[in-house]
Amino acid sequence: MSQNAYRLAILKLIAQLKAKGQSDQYVLYQVMPDEVHDPTLLRQRAYGTRSHADLVMIAAGVNSIDDPLPETDLVLPLGSAVVVLKRLYKVIGNGQR
Secondary structure, three states, X not given: OOHHHHHHHHHHHHHHHHHHOOHHHEEEEEOOHHHOOOHHHHHHHHHOOOOOOHHHHHXXXXXXXXXXXXXXXXXXXXXXXXXXXXXXXXXXXXXXX
C-alpha cells in the first residue's frame, strides 16, 4: 500500500473524529510558536516521542518537514489509532514503507 493511502487514512480518521465530536479519541493541541519549525518537538510534547513526526505534518496539512506548521489547534488521533493505521499500511520509521 502506498504512503498516500496512509496519509489519506490519517486525514479520514481526523475528519471522522471531528465530525463525531469524539474528544476522548483525540488530542486537541495548540501549536506553540517554538513548534512552528519543529514538528518533532510538537510530537514530543503531544505523544512523548519525537519519532514519527509525519503524523503532525499530516494533521497540520504540510508536506515537508521544512514547511512551517500553522499556529492553530490540531486534532491529533490517539497513539493507539495511529499504530493500527501504520501496521495496516505497513508504514515504518517516519512514514517510509
